[in-house]
Amino acid sequence: MNKSIRSVLCLVLLLAVMLGATWGVNALTAPIVEANAKALLGDAVLIYDSADPSASALAVTADTVQRVYKDDTKQLFTVDLSTSEGYSHGPIDLKLTVDFEGRIAGLELVQNSDDKDLGEAFLPSFAGQDSALGGVELVAGVTYSSSAIRNAVSDGMNTLIDNGLITAGQKSAEQLLAELIPSVYPGLVNKAGAIQGEELEGSGVVTKGYKAANGSGSAWFIQDGENAYLGVADFVGGVLIFDLEGNLVEDSALLSAVAELAAPVNDDLHEAQQKALARLLPEGAELQPMQLTGLANSVTGAYYVPTGDGVLYAFVARPYGYANEVMELYYVLDENGAIVAMRAKELILHSEYFTSYTLDESSYRDNFLGLTADEYAGEEALITGATMSSDAVDTATRDVFEAFRLATAN
Secondary structure: OOHHHHHHHHHHHHHHHHHHHHHHHHHHHHHHHHHHHHHHHOOOEEEEEOOOHHHOOOOOOOOOEEEEEEEOOOOEEEEEEEEOOOOOOOOEEEEEEEEOOOOEEEEEEEEEOOOOOOOOOOHHHHOOOOOOOOOOOOOOOOHHHHHHHHHHHHHHHHHHHHOOOOOOOOOOHHHHHHHHHHHHOHHHEOOOOOEOEEEEEEEOOEEEEEEEOOOOEEEEEEEEOOEEEEEEEEOOOOEEEEOOOOOEOOOHHHHHHHHHHOOOOOHHHHHHHHHHHHOOOOOOOOOEEOOOOOOOOOEEEEEEEEEOOEEEEEEEEOOEOHHHOEOOEEEEEEOOOOEEEEEEOOOOOOOOOOOOOEOOHHHHHHOOOOOOOOOOOOHHHOOEOOHHHHHHHHHHHHHHHHHHHHHHHO
16 A cells, blocks of 8 residues: 555544544533533523514514523523613623513623723612612712613613513602603703702602702602692793693692792802803893793703894803713804804813813804704714713703794794
C-alpha cells in the first residue's frame, strides 16, 4: 500500500474518531444543558416573543414587552421588558415575575445603560404590588430612569391584564388624580411625568396640594364624599376643577375651597419677569397682565402690550431643564402670532461644568424669529449635545404658542 492511500485512510479514521467523540460529548452534555435551561426557566413555556408575534395568541401592543413565559407549576408569569426612555435613552432591560393572582413576585434589572443610582429600595418596592403599583415611588434625582422602569413594568402588567391572564388592581383616588396631572397641568411635571414641586397641606375637602417649582401655579387633591377631584390654580389665581376623567366641573364651593388655599401670586417673580421682557420691547411700552383661564403649562407670565404700531404679546415660560432645574425664557409675539423676539436667562445650566455642546446663541435665537405655531417644527430648539435644554426650549415655545392662542381667543 503506497503512502498516498495510507494517508487517506488515516484521515478517514481520524475524522471518524472526531465525529464519534463529538457525538459522545453531545450525548453526554445535552441532558446537562437541558437541565440547566430548565433550572433557569423551570417549567416556563414561551407564550409570546416579539421576534415572532404572529406565532402567539397574545395581543401585545407595548413595544417594551419582549417575551412572556408561563409556568403552570410555579404559577408564575415572567415578562422580559426593555425600554429606552431613561435618562441616557440607552436600553434598560428588566425581568418581571408576576404570580397568577396578579401580584409582582420579583423585578430584576438585567441591564441598565443609565449610570445614576436607583437606590436600594426602588426595585424591591415592586414586590407584592398589583397592577396599580400604589406603593412604588419615583426616585428623587433619578426620575427619568425610575419613571421609565415603572412605565415598563406597567406595560408588562397591562399586557397580562389585557390578555385575561391576571385581573387588574384597584387604583386609589389619589393615584388617579396624580395620573391626571400631566394632561391637565403639564407645568407641574417634568418630561417623565414626575411632579416638580413642594407638597402643601390641605384643609377640609381639600386633602393636599403641590406648589409648582417653576411658579406656574398649584394643584390640589379634593375628596368630596365619594367623589374625587383635582383643582388647578394658575399663576394669577384662576382656578379650574377637574373630575377623574379630566372633565371640567362647575362647583362654586370647590372653587372657593381651592382658591383659599392656592399659593399666593409671586409678585417678586412677576416683577423680575417684567423687567426682563421690557428689554425686548419698545422703550416705554406698558405690559398689561392677562389672566388666561385654562392655561396650566410652563408659562408664568402673559402680557398684552399696546404700541404705536399695533399690539404685541409678551410671555415668560419656565420649563424644567437639566436635572429638573427651572429655565426661564422670554418671548414677544406680534398680533399674528409670529415671534419677534426670544431670549433665555440661561440656555445651558451649569455651563462651567457641562461643555459637551455646540451653541451659537445669537444664531440659535434668530432661528425662532418670524415663526408662528403652524410653522414651528421643533427642530429649531435643538442644541447639539444638550438634550435636556433642547427639550425645555421646545416645551417653552409650544407653551407660549398655546398661551397666545388663548389670549387671542379671549
